Amino acid sequence: MKILITGGAGFIGSNLAKRLVNEGHDIVVLDSLLRGNKLEKDTYSKVKFIKGDVRDLSLVTEASKNCDLIFHFAAVLGVDIVADNPVETMDVEVIGTRNVVEAAFVNNVKKIMYASTSGIYGHSAIENALTEEVLVDPRTSYAMAKRYNEIYLASHHEEKGLNVISLRFFNVYGKNQDNRMVVPRFFEQAISGEDITVFGSGNQTRDFTYIDDTVEACVQLMNVNGCHIVNIANEAEWCITELAQKIKSITESNSKITYLEAPKKRYDYEVERRVGSSEKLQKLTNFKPMTSLGEGLSMILEDNYKTQINYNEIG
Numbered sequence: 188m189k190i191l192i193t194g195g196a197g198f199i200g201s202n203l204a205k206r207l208v209n210e211g212h213d214i215v216v217l218d219s220l221l222r223g224n225k226l227e228k229d230t231y232s233k234v235k236f237i238k239g240d241v242r243d244l245s246l247v248t249e250a251s252k253n254c255d256l257i258f259h260f261a262a263v264l265g266v267d268i269v270a271d272n273p274v275e276t277m278d279v280e281v282i283g284t285r286n287v288v289e290a291a292f293v294n295n296v297k298k299i300m301y302a303s304t305s306g307i308y309g310h311s312a313i314e315n316a317l318t319e320e321v322l323v324d325p326r327t328s329y330a331m332a333k334r335y336n337e338i339y340l341a342s343h344h345e346e347k348g349l350n351v352i353s354l355r356f357f358n359v360y361g362k363n364q365d366n367r368m369v370v371p372r373f374f375e376q377a378i379s380g381e382d383i384t385v386f387g388s389g390n391q392t393r394d395f396t397y398i399d400d401t402v403e404a405c406v407q408l409m410n411v412n413g414c415h416i417v418n419i420a421n422e423a424e425w426c427i428t429e430l431a432q433k434i435k436s437i438t439e440s441n442s443k444i445t446y447l448e449a450p451k452k453r454y455d456y457e458v459e460r461r462v463g464s465s466e467k468l469q470k471l472t473n474f475k476p477m478t479s480l481g482e483g484l485s486m487i488l489e490d491n492y493k494t495q496i497n498y499n500e501i502g
């Protein structure tokens with residue numbers, strides 16, 4: 188297949204691009220390199236790379252020519268970055284997605300797979316793992332724009348038959364992630380012997396999903412048509428203190444775990460529980476993310492800190 192990945196130089200996109208080029212697909216990456224380039228040299232040499240902004244309609248149209256599928260992953264993210272840049276966050280989401288849809292129609296692309304987020308669930312009431320049917324509660328500019336795009340994309344399925352999958356990712360972690368996110372930040376603090384800093388009580392839970400499982404779910408869902416919102420979740424709930432303890436332990440660090448008051452405007456830190464059901468993913472694909480947090484963290488230690496990764500130097 189010929190496939191466009193917007194945001195393909197980012198954490199999830201670069202891992203997906205690596206998998207898809209290795210399977211023989213023809214990959215185009217469109218990325219502004221806002222966060223640098225995470226495509227490894229070997230992958231970079233096999234993709235068509237276009238440096239540019241997803242808000243540029245002519246560029247997205249050019250990039251998606253003759254494509255069978257678009258993975259639309261370009262986004263501004265990170266709790267602090269989103270809180271400080273709400274307009275830019277929404278702008279990239281809303282204009283970017285509108286452009287991807289328009290380009291898909293111009294080029295007769297039949298399917299879009301969109302990176303949504305578990306952040307959409309916000310403070311939704313939770314007794315069991317969150318299913319896709321739960322009433323969502325998006326409050327940040329990021330989560331609101333993601334929910335808007337899910338609905339916008341679904342309307343194009345109903346009206347024009349576009350196949351659309353919105354992937355609600357739950358705290359993806361693994362190789363090539365940068366320290367905007369909690370897992371690599373804790374690793375860096377643990378390895379350098381600094382305090383491991385937890386925002387809030389540390390009792391807030393999240394569902395950490397390993398990157399290889401996330402990529403596998405994306406690949407499996409390439410075979411599913413129609414219009415679906417699908418959780419990509421590990422179904423395992425860990426609190427942030429446990430995450431810090433695990434990272435401290437596997438890095439054999441002497442760092443202290445310390446607690447900082449969560450900044451009031453950072454709504455995401457206040458969500459006490461978040462764990463997702465992967466039942467719908469299993470029904471659609473027979474695949475369930477299975478990598479335990481301990482296994483995933485060990486692989487990060489090996490991949491990111493013990494092996495020299497050969498990134499392509501561009502941008």
Ligand SMILES: NC(=O)c1ccc[n+]([C@@H]2O[C@H](COP(=O)([O-])OP(=O)(O)OC[C@H]3O[C@@H](n4cnc5c(N)ncnc54)[C@H](O)[C@@H]3O)[C@@H](O)[C@H]2O)c1
Nearest residue numbers: 194197198199219220221222240241260261262302356359
């Ligand atoms: N990592 C997670 O845990 C997680 C959780 C939920 C949802 N998501 C979603 O998954 C997608 C990928 O996330 P990621 O973790 O790989 O993040 P990332 O920041 O590593 O990747 C995003 C990429 O988008 C690019 N980008 C940003 N603005 C752009 C623009 N205007 N035009 C073109 N490119 C632009 C960046 O340069 C970056 O390479 C995003 O849509 C994100 O919202 C990620």
